[in-house]
Amino acid sequence: MTLFLIVALPFLGALLPGVMNGAGRAATAAVTFIVTLAAFIGLLSNLPAIWAGEVVTARLSWMPLLGLDANFMLDGLGFFFALLILGIGLLIIAYARHYLSRDDNAGQFFTYLLLFQGAMVGIVLSDNILLLLIFWEMTSLSSFLLIGFWKHLPEGRQGARMALTVTGGGGLALIGGMLILGNIAGSYDLSVILSEREAIQASPLYLPALLLILLGCFTKSAQFPFHFWLPHAMAAPTPVSAYLHSATMVKAGIFLMARLWPVLAGTPEWFVIVTTAGLVTMVLGALIALFKNDLKALLAFSTVSHLGLITMLLGTGTAFGAMAAVFHILNHATFKAALFMSAGIVDHEAHTRDIRRLGGLRRLMPVTFVIATLAALSMAGIPFLNGFLSKEMMLEETTHTVLFGLDWLAPALATFGALLSAAYSFRFIGHTFLGPVRDDYPARPHDPGPGLWVPPAILVTLFIVIGCAPFLAEPFVKLVTAALLGDAAEVPYAYLAIWHGLVPALFLSITALVGGMILFLAYAPLSRLWETAPRPEAKSIFDRVIAASVRGASALTHGLHNGAFTRYAAIAILAILVFGAHAWVTGTVGAVTRSVQSAGPIPVIGTLILAAATAGLVILHRNRFLALILIGIVGLMVSIGFVYLSAPDLAMTQFTVEVVTIILLLLALNFLPNRSPVESGVLRRVRDGVLAVAGGVATFTLAYHYMLRDAVATPISEFHLANSYKGGGGTNVVNVILVDFRGFDTYGEIIVLGIAALLIYALTEALLDGPVRRRLLNRIPDQRRSGDMHPMMMVVLTRVIMPVVLLVGFYIFLRGHNEPGGGFIAGLIVSIGVVMQYMASGFAWTSARLRYPYHGIIGAGVLIAGFTGIGAWFVGKPFLSTAFTYVRIPPFAEFEIATAMGFDLGVLLCVVGAVMLSLESFSRLARRADTQDSDHPMDIDPSRGEDAGQQGGTA
Template sequence: MSLFIIVALPFFGALLPGLMNPAGRSATAGVTFTVTLSAFIGLLTNLPAIIAGEVVTARIDWMPLLGLNFTLMLDGLGFFFAMLILGIGLLIIAYARQYLSREDNMGEFLTYLLLFQGAMVGIVLSDNILLLLIFWELTSLSSFLLIGYWKHLPEGRQGARMALTVTGMGGLAMIGGMLILGNIVGSYDLSVILQNRELIQADPLYLPALILILLGCFTKSAQFPFHFWLPHAMAAPTPVSAYLHSATMVKAGIFLMARMWPVLSGTPEWFVIVTTAGLITMVLGAVIAVFKHDLKALLAFSTVSHLGLITMLLGTGTAFGAMAAVFHILNHATFKAALFMSAGIVDHEAHTRDIRRLGGLRKLMPVTFAIVTLAALSMAGIPFLNGFLSKEMMLEEATHTVLFDLPLLVPVLATIGSLFSAAYCFRLISHTFLGPVRDDYPSKPHDPNAAMWLPPALLIIPVIVIGVAPFLVEPFVRLVTYSVLGGAAEMPYAHLKIWHGFGPALYMSMIAVVGGLLVLALFRPALTLWDATPRPEAKTIFEALIAAVVDLARMLTLPLHNGAFSRYAAIATIWIVGAGYFAWRTGTASLADYPNQTTDPVLISGWAMLVAATLGMVFLHRNRFLSLILMGIVGLMVSVGFVFLSAPDLAMTQFTVEAVTIILMLLALNFLPERTPVESTVLRRMRDTVVAIAGGLAAFGMAYYFMLRDPVAPTISDFHLANSYKGGGGTNVVNVILVDFRGFDTFGEIIVLSIAALLIYALTEALLGGPIRARLLNRKPQRPQAGGVHPMMMVVLTRGMMPVALMVGFYIFLAGHNEPGGGFIAGLIVSIAVVMQYMASGFAWASDRLRYPYHGVIGAGVLVAGLTGIGSWFVSKPFLTSDFTYVRIPPFNEFELATAALFDVGVFLSVVGAVMLSLESFSRLARRKDSPESDYAMDIDPSRHDPEPQSAQEGV
């Protein structure tokens, strides 16, 4: 299966859970399971090529000029992580079906899960570091939605914000590091970067790039000092914790360190930074985990510790360390996912995760007890389970690692970390399942149905099989390790086997197990000492830092961004004047000799009206309604100016935009006083006058220069005029620029327009749902309001105008590529026609008959435009590259078919949806308590009581 399909399946599949939600929880989970299974099977189809040592690649140019291409690469390392993401994802989906309650929205949850899954698969298969960064940030956003899924829990919202903040800041740092790497190598393709080890490490920017990239890895993988966000993310539902914190999100940083190992490792800087961070995280996480009473918190800090273990192994820079890291990634994913799901089972059945309220569950939950015992013993490093093998490899590597010229530092810290790791594993088993059965459980515990315990039970199979027969996975581990090394080091000769003989690693492992049992025996005095020891709270420090950053930002921005528009205008004007003065003093300019233009009375009249309306706005701006009328006149005269200058597209756009904005602003004025109060002193107004005059003179000078300058080089207009028809297939240069040459800009503009409309909707809904609702409903407007019955003539005209306007809009849309028009103008024309229905017949009547989900219209528009751009990838062309052809169907003349028309459909839908959603939002806000709620058309007077026809009275 194509790599593109494997990456795309979760994203497109994310549309299905919401659609299947009405069909039931099982159907929703089933379709999600099918999507993930399809991607997993597609991944397995590439296994023969991976085993043969091949690297499967796929490439589609996206934005080649920026170096951003949709390039994918599947080697042993990518296959390994994708297998974990999709394989464990299947078990999580099955588990979530049983775990989530009926009150939880299954479709919403699984949609977020598939989005996160797709982003993770994208990370591990990316062969372009810019593309990898996009997927990297998508994991942060989608994990934010998953962690904060239970919106009613303050802990969930706080944990989601903390995770997004920490990983987001790390992502920003990593962007800088990746850009530096791309600049050093001259390419953003990962496969090219991985072949330039010497070039990168010899560059003076190697260290800044290394630090920035490691910041991204450490924040994502919860390495000290960024480890604190992961335990707070445990407020998420258990399926999220089991997925994100065993095999996916927290392993993203580990993956990237492994992926960049060939080019970044092997230097003293890499060794010191990565090994030190890993060691500290390993020991710190293990010590804290011992004293946690919440099952998920204990497992969270154990995850932090094991992530530190893997990071330390990668930091050593040896081939054996890399192999041990790969092996432990596999083992940790199996036993940790099983433990998280088992903790969820205990919480689900006993209604508590507090270890102090548990104990004695061995007899009540025997199946769960068996799963937890085997997984926890594996995590503790007990022989004949997979965790023992990789942990012993870690201890072996530690004995050969010298940090800060201290030969015993790494072995001692590794042993201490392993000791406390064994201690929390033994406590997990003992304090949760052993001991007498209690009679004060919050709920009577019992094993759940098989559908719930089967997913973690399946993960115990590799825990045991690998533990007793590691040779079964050794070829695969070596294959993945070979991809990690990337030719930078030779493959280690060591083999995976149960018995390596007596040696330092075995003795250290024995010390860890015995020490763990001793800590468990002395737990109560140790807990008393722990509680009495003062220690900083990471959450408190984080919140203090965030508060300090917010205060600093407020101190810097409030003098400039304080809500006073006059200050914004003054600052911008001063900068413009200053820049113009600097250019005038330091630069050179030559003016061309142009013949004087003949005086045109029409032009002078239009110019005079424009100036008069502008001056009227300046002197009469306190009258808000009059200012709005004058502003409309200014817009109208600008439209006329476009017509005079032979720019019909701009004229039509300007005119329709003016019409729509005037209507929306009239609705907004309904909530404001008739006059703007005087809030500034005379001196301040004099100051503003001076600044405004200076800005006006500067703008005049700039316009005068540009009109008279002597063009010495071809302008971009020449390119567009020359290539509009042969390159874009259209004779309307303006429209071709919008949908072809600068289609990406237009795509961004409709997204901004859509966001603005959605923000208007959100703000008005918040007002209607808040304490200000009563004031809005009972307010007394200062202006006279329209009555319940609208003029008959206006109603009749607008009804007849509607189909005509739709036909005009349809024509303008179709004609746009070769004649004035296009999707944007057509959308505004149709919007005006619909707005007129609201104005003529009232909100209640129009909204009752125009029941369109304008949110969906906006979404459909953006989706259509985006899919049109993506379609060009399938023919190996950059995003939003258009194509066209000419066809002839007798008896019609030859006509053009262009993909840009589909993009224009998206623009049309977005414009209509944005305008109508804004109108509806303002109209709903403008309704008062005494507004008429008539089911009649507003051209019929509800007070009339015409006699019924005789036939109706007789029932004929």
């Protein structure tokens, strides 16, 4: 089966349990099982190739410019982990089906589980490290959902948050480290990175990359000092603990260390950091585990300890250490998953996991007792069980490891760890199952149905087989080790066996077992000692750190973002000025290359009018109506300036936009107060004035310098001017640029315009639905209403000129390609024509005659423009290519038909729709407020009777 399908199956399958949630636990579990089984079989179908030493790949170019490709690679190491993930996954699903209760949302659970499974498979099969990072983050997220699955339990929520914070933070560090690594290697493909050992280890960035990657691995695999999240994650349902926190997710960090072992390992930095962290974690985890009373907490800390052991083995940097690590990963995954499932069974049947309330379960739950005991003995390292084999290899490896120049340190610590490990394993058996039967269990314990004990029993069989006949596992372990080592080292010659002769490791192993037994027998006094000893509580430290970060963050946010807009604006303006001044001072100013053009008296007068209007606006802005008139003058002068400076299209656009903007502001002023009160002190106004003048001087200087110099490169407009007629079929170059050369930009802009109008519509709707509606209905207008709301002259005039306006709009539209005009301007003209009808004849009269809603017009405009662009595809041209031809229909003169016209029509419709929808929304507010609509469009209508006229007039 292709690797794509193996990775994709869990994700696709994740939909099923959620969708069929109503079908019950059994059905959702069955479908989850089938999906996983399919992926598992797919994985196994690749076994022959892997066995032959091949690397199976599947490549799909995704975003090659970013170096992000969907490349997958399956070698021995990836196969090994994928086998663990999917194989143990199958057992866990079967177990969970019986473990979850009727109240649990099984569909949700299995969906999360499959998402997690897919992400894990993705990690171990990724060839591209960016892809790997994506899957990495997905495991953090999906495990968050799984740990917090019992949302009603505060421990579950807190544990999930802590796990996400720690592993997510590590994930961020990992991203940094991986990007550095990819940069050094020149590729984000693992297969390339793995062959760049020398370059990477010689790079000055090796150490930062190593530290960041290890941070990611250590947080994920709960290595000291990040070990504290794992026990808190045990608030999850037991299947999750067994799956994520023994076999899979916590192994992701181990996997990555193993995957990158050929390029990262072997340096002194790697050796010291990884070996030390591993040893410390191993001893510390085992020590805490020994004194834990919660079965799952005991197992959690023992997992921490065993992960430390594996990390330490990888840290030694020798091929033998790597092989021992691989073997122990396999062994640990099998016995620890079985142990978690046994603990889950005990919890499920006895309703408690507290060791102090258990004991004597041997007679009540014989099946569970056998399974749990065998698993725990394997963990303790008893011969003929697999834990013994890898533990002895570990001890053997430490006897060759010289840490900090001391050759006894590593073996001593490792033996001490193994001793503690044996002690807590004995305690797990002794205090749970042995001893007298009690009569105060919360529930009457008994063996569960086979659904719960068969999955762990399968694992137990597996590790007994490995334990008794290690040579069966040897080829596989060596295959995986070969893949792990890559080209960096040779697979060691050593073989897996129970009896290696009287080697030092054997004596260390015996010491550990005997010492463990002594510790177990002396547990009661030791426990009292432990209880009285002071020790830091990781959770409270973590909580304090989080609380402090939250305080710091909110102090910073509220300090900077205190809700004062004027402050933000002032800071932004000041910052722009400072940066601009810096650029101005440090940069160089080129020589003047253009001469100043002389200006006649008229431009000077125009500029003075504009400046006076602006100054007047600033001084008189408190009188809002006056301010509107003044800003109208400013806009008008700008339009005239455009005419004068050879920009007729701009002038027409500015002029028409000015009209609709003023109408819009008038509609708004209908509600807003007419005056702005004086609120700023003199000092404040001086400060603002200084900022304003500085800004003005800056833009003046910039514009002036700019205009006196030619462009540093030939403007691309040369091309536009040369090709406008030849290629675009139009002589109005501005319009041809809009609808042809830069048609895609224009297309985006009309869409933005449409979105803005829809936003306004939506805001109006929200306002009219909310409390504002009542306020509007009760509002008393602060100004006297006009006595003649619909003056007859205006009504008659606007109706008469409506066809003329439309004709003008049509004319401007048609000629746009060759003369000033086009869709934008025509759209604005048509809008003004329609707005006039609203103003003169009233909202109701106009709305009643409206055949199409304005949203529809916006949509039609965007669609017409889009389809016109797509039309080019049918003749094999890129999107928005235009074609044109000249036709002559007698008796008219020859005229041009261009596809660009269709696009321009879309622009026109979009502009009309957007402008009208905005204005209409504002008027709807007004209508809601105070206007009683006249029944008649004209208040005074000679054709109606005298009474009717009177009535209308008072309305």
